[in-house]
Amino acid sequence: MVAPHRSGRQTVRHKGRGRALHRIKQVDVSFDGGINWQTARIEGPVQNKALTRFNINWVWDGKPAILQSRAMDETGYVQPSYGQLRKVRGTKSIYHNNAIQSWKIVESGEVTNVQVL
Amino acid sequence: MSRFSKSVLVLALFSASTATFAFENFKGIGRQATPAEVKAWDIDVRPDFKGLPKGSGNVETGNELFEAKCASCHGSFGESNEVFTPLAGGTTKDDIKNGRVKGLSSGELPQRTTFTKVATISTVFDYIQRAMPWTAPKSLKPDEVFAILAYLLNLQEIVPADFVLSDKNIGEVQNLLPNRNGMTTDHGMWPGASAAKGGIGNGGKPDMNNKACMKNCKTEVRIGSTLPEYARDAHGNLFEQNRDFGPVRGQKTGAGASAAPVAATTTLDLANKSGCMACHGVNNKIVGPGYNEVIARYKDQSDAEDRLVAKVKSGGQGAWGSIPMPPNAHVSDADLKTLVKWILSGAK
Numbered sequence: 465m466v467a468p469h470r471s472g473r474q475t476v477r478h479k480g481r482g483r484a485l486h487r488i489k490q491v492d493v494s495f496d497g498g499i500n501w502q503t504a505r506i507e508g509p510v511q512n513k514a515l516t517r518f519n520i521n522w523v524w525d526g527k528p529a530i531l532q533s534r535a536m537d538e539t540g541y542v543q544p545s546y547g548q549l550r551k552v553r554g555t556k557s558i559y560h561n562n563a564i565q566s567w568k569i570v571e572s573g574e575v576t577n578v579q580v581l
Numbered sequence: 582m583s584r585f586s587k588s589v590l591v592l593a594l595f596s597a598s599t600a601t602f603a604f605e606n607f608k609g610i611g612r613q614a615t616p617a618e619v620k621a622w623d624i625d626v627r628p629d630f631k632g633l634p635k636g637s638g639n640v641e642t643g644n645e646l647f648e649a650k651c652a653s654c655h656g657s658f659g660e661s662n663e664v665f666t667p668l669a670g671g672t673t674k675d676d677i678k679n680g681r682v683k684g685l686s687s688g689e690l691p692q693r694t695t696f697t698k699v700a701t702i703s704t705v706f707d708y709i710q711r712a713m714p715w716t717a718p719k720s721l722k723p724d725e726v727f728a729i730l731a732y733l734l735n736l737q738e739i740v741p742a743d744f745v746l747s748d749k750n751i752g753e754v755q756n757l758l759p760n761r762n763g764m765t766t767d768h769g770m771w772p773g774a775s776a777a778k779g780g781i782g783n784g785g786k787p788d789m790n791n792k793a794c795m796k797n798c799k800t801e802v803r804i805g806s807t808l809p810e811y812a813r814d815a816h817g818n819l820f821e822q823n824r825d826f827g828p829v830r831g832q833k834t835g836a837g838a839s840a841a842p843v844a845a846t847t848t849l850d851l852a853n854k855s856g857c858m859a860c861h862g863v864n865n866k867i868v869g870p871g872y873n874e875v876i877a878r879y880k881d882q883s884d885a886e887d888r889l890v891a892k893v894k895s896g897g898q899g900a901w902g903s904i905p906m907p908p909n910a911h912v913s914d915a916d917l918k919t920l921v922k923w924i925l926s927g928a929k
Contacts, residue, residue, distance in 0.1 A: 490793070492793065492795065496802070497802030497804075498798060498799065498802065499797060499798055499799055499802065500795070500796055500797065500798070501793075501794070501795045501796075501798070502795075503795075530802060534791065534793070536793055541787055541790060542790060542791035542792060542793050543791060544789045544790065544791045545791060546805055547803070547805070548789045548791060549789065550805070551789075552788050552789045553768070553788070554686075556685070556686065556688065560768045564791075566804075568804075568807075576807065576808055577807070577808050578804045578805075578806070578807045578808075579804065579805040579806045579807075580802055580803065580804055580805065581803045581804070581805040
């Protein structure tokens with residue numbers, strides 16, 4: 465889960481929370497819709513079945529961006545993309561959706577949800 | 582050992598374990614729940630009907646109760662008012678036979694209802710007993726819950742109108758639920774044994790797994806779906822519905838709020854819309870001066886922005902010849918400022 469906040473004119477603070485049955489081991493963040501990823505800092509406490517905070521520095525250059533976060537748990541399970549989720553469960557599945565969420569930022573600074581496959 | 586002393590022993594063991602839990606992990610916080618408190622909380626009814634109270638109720642009584650306590654929200658026939666989703670409808674005789682609602686996967690279903698989705702009748706019993714009616718949850722007696730459930734099952738054409746539902750025959754009704762085979766545990770979100778082995782897990786194996794790729798993971802970013810425009814105001818202005826204290830007020834989502842998409846709107850669009858481009862070219866004179874000329878004249882003046890905003894607003898004549906510029910009262914001050922800034926920065 466990621467939650468970008470607009471603060472000031474051209475910076476987007478990027479902080480998020482992820483949740484898993486198992487303990488979160490690593491959280492990676494992408495700003496380009498999942499092409500490249502960077503590992504975020506995890507803020508404690510890290511518990512199972514609990515929200516785990518993470519953060520990463522990012523200065524928005526004002527260009528369109530797609531923010532994502534991808535959690536990995538202590539068993540090595542990596543959060544799937546929407547494409548992977550749709551392949552297995554189809555598009556009519558609602559519950560237990562644990563796919564990577566995407567936040568699209570356009571030049572005006574407006575943030576909307578999209579599903580990146 | 583008598584049955585009585587057995588149950589006392591069980592309670593004692595239970596208390597001991599909760600006491601250990603409470604005092605080891607949360608030392609000094611609160612106290613352990615008494616057996617009576619635990620009993621009062623422990624009202625869940627499980628798929629194997631553990632926890633189901635004894636009792637019975639018929640369709641007719643259920644109809645009367647439903648009309649009195651449920652229909653204001655759920656409609657006399659479970660069709661529901663505009664706020665809630667329907668309880669009944671959407672299934673066929675074949676669904677009852679197969680235990681899987683076909684319309685869910687084929688997409689033919691115009692709207693999901695409780696009985697198109699629910700796989701365990703115990704869940705419906707539990708929910709009604711626990712949470713309904715909304716204004717007085719937990720006020721229904723077991724017989725009343727059985728009766729209301731019998732009425733719902735009759736609405737759904739699962740049981741006949743003279744049916745009496747009880748703790749004795751609810752297991753048979755379970756075998757008639759239209760979507761009883763519709764539950765999957767393949768997603769691996771739950772631990773423990775698979776559904777086939779009587780558990781609710783799938784052995785802990787997730788139904789998909791990603792790779793933690795870090796660089797050049799794909800060649801293109803494909804967006805599968807976006808929030809449609811019409812969904813923006815589906816819940817009204819969230820800003821106004823949030824509490825007015827604390828740091829988070831929620832996003833302005835009402836019509837015309839700043840959250841509305843502005844991506845496609847450039848300052849040039851604004852200039853067009855405001856009528857500027859009818860008389861001014863970016864690099865050429867039309868009726869009035871081109872913006873290139875305006876820039877050339879005003880670029881070294883520190884108060885140019887404010888002066889130009891005033892000029893554009895009130896109109897004028899003489900600075901660029903005899904053709905007057907009309908006043909532009911229809912353009913808001915904020916837009917005027919944006920436009921002037923844009924012109925002075927090159928009108929690109």
